[in-house]
Amino acid sequence: MTTILSSNLGYPRIGEKRQWKRAIEAFWRGDINATCLQEQMKSLRLHNLKKQKELGIDLIPVGDFSLYDHLLDTAISFNIIPERFTHHDPTDLSCYFAIARGEKNAVAAEMTKWFNTNYHYIVPELQGTEPSLLENRALSYYEEAKEELNIDGKPVIVGPITFVKLAKGYHENELENWVNKLLPLYEQILHELSAAGAEWVQIDEPILGTNLSETEIKLVERVYQMIDDHVSGVQIILQTYFETVQHYHRIIKLPVKGIGLDFVHGEHIDVINKFGFPTDKALGVGIINGRNVWRADLEDKYQLLETIQRVANPETLIIQPSCSLLHVPVTKELEEKLDPLVKNGLSFADEKLKEIQTLTTALHEENDAVQHAFTESKEAINYLDQSDYRSHLTESIRKDAKRELPFLERKKYQQKKLQLPLLPTTTIGSLPQTLEVKQTRTKWRKGEISEQVYNEFIESETKRWIHIQEKLDLDVLVHGEFERTDMVEYFGEKLKGFAVTEFGWVQSYGSRCVKPPLLVGNVEWEKAITVKEITYAQSLTNKPVKGMLTGPVTILNWSFVHEQLPRFTVQNQIALALEKEVLALEKAGISIIQVDEPALREGLPLNRLKWPNYFDAAVQAFKLATSTVKHETQIHTHMCYSEFGEIYEVIDDLDADVISIETSRSHGEIIETFETNDYKKEIGLGVYDIHSPRIPTLQELEMNIKRALETIDIEQFWINPDCGLKTRNEEETIAALENMVAAAKKLRVHQLSLKV
Known part of the structure; x- marks a missing residue:
C-alpha cells in the first residue's frame, strides 16, 4: 500500500428512522415472514454501504451488520448453540432469536455489556460444544457488496x-484449548475470503485493551503467528479500540499487515512516541471519536496526524474512527428542532465519515475545501468556550457525604415506617408502554392533543396500573413511568443543561434503541421533575409507592458529554441536582426512593489501574444524591447486565438500603459473590428475565428464589423481576407477576410455618 486510506470500522445498523427495529419487531409479532424480513434487512444493509461509498470511504466494512448482535452471529456461525436450543435448525431464524430472547421452556442466553459501552451482547456458551463453520457470514456479506x-x-x-x-462455560485454564478449537475455522474463513478476492480483513480484538496475563499475551502471539503461517492472500488489520493496548511493544510485532489503535480513548500518542511503530505495517489511526457526537477540531486532529506521521510510515496510514460507529446515531440532518448552535456542533455517523474523509484529503493535499472545513469545525466547537460549565459547580462538594446512621440502625426506622412482610415483592420501575401510550405521547408532542388531555391520560394509566398491582398483591408499588420515554432522556428533558434530539437513536440491546441526551451546559435542578406523578400514584393506595429516579453515574454514562469536559465535575453537578429531587419526593411523603445505577459497572475503564478513581467518583456522586434523607426513608438502587462480582465492595460502599441486581440471564452466578461476602443490606436478585417474552412458571420462580436463599438471609431478600417492564406487553407482565407473587407467598408461608 502506497497511499493514505480512509476507513470505517462499523456502521449503525438501525437506519435513519429505526427501520431495522420496526422490521425485526414486525417479524416477532408475525406481521411479516422471514423472507420479507431478510429482504428489508438487505435493502437497509445496501443503503448503508452505498452511503459510505458516496462519502468517499476507501475501506468500507462488511459483515458488521446484524439482526440482533455480532457476538451472537459469530457464535451461531461456529455452531456454538446452547444445548437447550439444539432442537432448532441452527441456520433458521427461530434458533437465532430463541437464543437471544428465550422461548417457553428455555431461558435466553446471558446478556451483558460490550466492554465499557451501553451496547449489550449475547454471551456465547461453550460448554459441551464442538465448533464447526456453519456459515462464513463475512464472505456472504463481502460477495453481496461486490455483486x-x-x-x-x-x-x-x-x-x-x-x-x-x-x-x-469453560474454566480459565481451558482458554487456549477453546482458541485452538476455533483457530482452524478462522483460517477457513480467511482462506475463503482470500479466494473471493478480499484485500483487507479487519479482525477486532478489543480485548487487547484489557489487562491480559502473560499466558494470554503469549497465546495472542501464537495465534496470529499460526494465522500468518497458514493463510495468504489477505491483509489482516488487527483492530483494537476503547483503551490503550496493553503489551503494545509486543502487539506491534505480530505478523499482521496493519494495526488499528484508538487515539481518542487511549494514550497511544505517548506509547507510539516511546516505542515507535513498524514501518512495514499500516497504522489505523482511530482519530475521530466513534463513541460521542460532538464535532472534532479538524485542525487539531490534523496536527496530531502530522505528529504520528513523524513516527510511523507516512505512506501507510489509515484514517478511521476510534471504534465502530455503532455507538452513535446515523445522521444529524433530520434534527430540525435543535438549537442551531448545538446542531452545528454535532457529528453523527455520517458526519464523522465526512470528517475522516476531510482529514484523509488533507494529508494528500491541502486545498481551499480542506481549509474551509478546518475553519468551520473550529467555529462549530467555539460555543463550548462561551460557557463556564467546565469549571463551574453549583455547590461545594461534600467529600464526606454519607447517611447519618449506619444501615443496621436506620433499618429499624424503616421497618417501623414501612411495615413490609417477609420477602417483600415489587417491580423495578417501568410498566408496559403500550402502543396507545406511545401514540398518545406522540400526539401530545405534535400538538394534536392538549397538555390537559395528555395528563389525564397519564393519570388514567397510572390509576389503572395501581389497581392492577393491588390486585396482584404486590407489596411495594410503582407509578409505571408512562410519562417517560427513556430513563435518561426523560431527565435530560427536565434538567437544565441538557438538550434532546428527535432521531439521535443508538442500539442498546436487541431491537431496543435509546436516545442519549446531549450535555450542553451547567446541570441544574429548576423544579420538581417526578413529584406530581408519583404523589398522585401514592394517593391512590395505602401501599408504599416508590419514587423512581435515574442516578448520576448512569445519566452521565448514557448521555453524550463533550470529551473536553471534566466528567467527574459534570457527574457531581448531576448528583447535586438529583439530591434536590430526592428531597422533594421525601417532603411530599414518599418513603421509598429508588435511584437506579445500571451503568455503574459499564463505565469502568478497561485498564484496571484506572478503576480506583472511577469508583471513588461514582460512590461520591451516588452519596451526594442520596445521603441527606431521613433515617426512615429507604433508598433503593438497581443495576443490570454487567459483571458485578468483582465490584462487590463498591456496591456495598454506595450504602443503598436495598439493591436489586439482574441474575436471571446469568443463571444466578452473582449469588456466588454473596457466598463469600458478609453482605448486611437488603437485596433483590431478579428472579425472572423481562427481556424474554416467555412467562416463567411458578416452579421455576420458586427454584430461583430458593437458590438465592441458600446464601442470602431471608430477612434481607426482596422478590422482583430483573429489570423494568416497559418492553413487555400487558398480558405477559400480569401473568409473570402473578407467578412471582405466588412464589413469594408460598415461600413466606413455608418460612413462617417453620418458625411456629
Missing part, C-alpha cells in the same frame, strides 16, 4: 481471543 454495489469491502470479524474471553 450489488461493486464495493470491494473490508470484511469484519470478531477475533478469536476476544470471542473466547467474552464467552462462558
Whole structure:
C-alpha cells in the first residue's frame, strides 16, 4: 500500500428512522415472514454501504451488520448453540432469536455489556460444544457488496481471543484449548475470503485493551503467528479500540499487515512516541471519536496526524474512527428542532465519515475545501468556550457525604415506617408502554392533543396500573413511568443543561434503541421533575409507592458529554441536582426512593489501574444524591447486565438500603459473590428475565428464589423481576407477576410455618 486510506470500522445498523427495529419487531409479532424480513434487512444493509461509498470511504466494512448482535452471529456461525436450543435448525431464524430472547421452556442466553459501552451482547456458551463453520457470514456479506454495489469491502470479524474471553462455560485454564478449537475455522474463513478476492480483513480484538496475563499475551502471539503461517492472500488489520493496548511493544510485532489503535480513548500518542511503530505495517489511526457526537477540531486532529506521521510510515496510514460507529446515531440532518448552535456542533455517523474523509484529503493535499472545513469545525466547537460549565459547580462538594446512621440502625426506622412482610415483592420501575401510550405521547408532542388531555391520560394509566398491582398483591408499588420515554432522556428533558434530539437513536440491546441526551451546559435542578406523578400514584393506595429516579453515574454514562469536559465535575453537578429531587419526593411523603445505577459497572475503564478513581467518583456522586434523607426513608438502587462480582465492595460502599441486581440471564452466578461476602443490606436478585417474552412458571420462580436463599438471609431478600417492564406487553407482565407473587407467598408461608 502506497497511499493514505480512509476507513470505517462499523456502521449503525438501525437506519435513519429505526427501520431495522420496526422490521425485526414486525417479524416477532408475525406481521411479516422471514423472507420479507431478510429482504428489508438487505435493502437497509445496501443503503448503508452505498452511503459510505458516496462519502468517499476507501475501506468500507462488511459483515458488521446484524439482526440482533455480532457476538451472537459469530457464535451461531461456529455452531456454538446452547444445548437447550439444539432442537432448532441452527441456520433458521427461530434458533437465532430463541437464543437471544428465550422461548417457553428455555431461558435466553446471558446478556451483558460490550466492554465499557451501553451496547449489550449475547454471551456465547461453550460448554459441551464442538465448533464447526456453519456459515462464513463475512464472505456472504463481502460477495453481496461486490455483486450489488461493486464495493470491494473490508470484511469484519470478531477475533478469536476476544470471542473466547467474552464467552462462558469453560474454566480459565481451558482458554487456549477453546482458541485452538476455533483457530482452524478462522483460517477457513480467511482462506475463503482470500479466494473471493478480499484485500483487507479487519479482525477486532478489543480485548487487547484489557489487562491480559502473560499466558494470554503469549497465546495472542501464537495465534496470529499460526494465522500468518497458514493463510495468504489477505491483509489482516488487527483492530483494537476503547483503551490503550496493553503489551503494545509486543502487539506491534505480530505478523499482521496493519494495526488499528484508538487515539481518542487511549494514550497511544505517548506509547507510539516511546516505542515507535513498524514501518512495514499500516497504522489505523482511530482519530475521530466513534463513541460521542460532538464535532472534532479538524485542525487539531490534523496536527496530531502530522505528529504520528513523524513516527510511523507516512505512506501507510489509515484514517478511521476510534471504534465502530455503532455507538452513535446515523445522521444529524433530520434534527430540525435543535438549537442551531448545538446542531452545528454535532457529528453523527455520517458526519464523522465526512470528517475522516476531510482529514484523509488533507494529508494528500491541502486545498481551499480542506481549509474551509478546518475553519468551520473550529467555529462549530467555539460555543463550548462561551460557557463556564467546565469549571463551574453549583455547590461545594461534600467529600464526606454519607447517611447519618449506619444501615443496621436506620433499618429499624424503616421497618417501623414501612411495615413490609417477609420477602417483600415489587417491580423495578417501568410498566408496559403500550402502543396507545406511545401514540398518545406522540400526539401530545405534535400538538394534536392538549397538555390537559395528555395528563389525564397519564393519570388514567397510572390509576389503572395501581389497581392492577393491588390486585396482584404486590407489596411495594410503582407509578409505571408512562410519562417517560427513556430513563435518561426523560431527565435530560427536565434538567437544565441538557438538550434532546428527535432521531439521535443508538442500539442498546436487541431491537431496543435509546436516545442519549446531549450535555450542553451547567446541570441544574429548576423544579420538581417526578413529584406530581408519583404523589398522585401514592394517593391512590395505602401501599408504599416508590419514587423512581435515574442516578448520576448512569445519566452521565448514557448521555453524550463533550470529551473536553471534566466528567467527574459534570457527574457531581448531576448528583447535586438529583439530591434536590430526592428531597422533594421525601417532603411530599414518599418513603421509598429508588435511584437506579445500571451503568455503574459499564463505565469502568478497561485498564484496571484506572478503576480506583472511577469508583471513588461514582460512590461520591451516588452519596451526594442520596445521603441527606431521613433515617426512615429507604433508598433503593438497581443495576443490570454487567459483571458485578468483582465490584462487590463498591456496591456495598454506595450504602443503598436495598439493591436489586439482574441474575436471571446469568443463571444466578452473582449469588456466588454473596457466598463469600458478609453482605448486611437488603437485596433483590431478579428472579425472572423481562427481556424474554416467555412467562416463567411458578416452579421455576420458586427454584430461583430458593437458590438465592441458600446464601442470602431471608430477612434481607426482596422478590422482583430483573429489570423494568416497559418492553413487555400487558398480558405477559400480569401473568409473570402473578407467578412471582405466588412464589413469594408460598415461600413466606413455608418460612413462617417453620418458625411456629
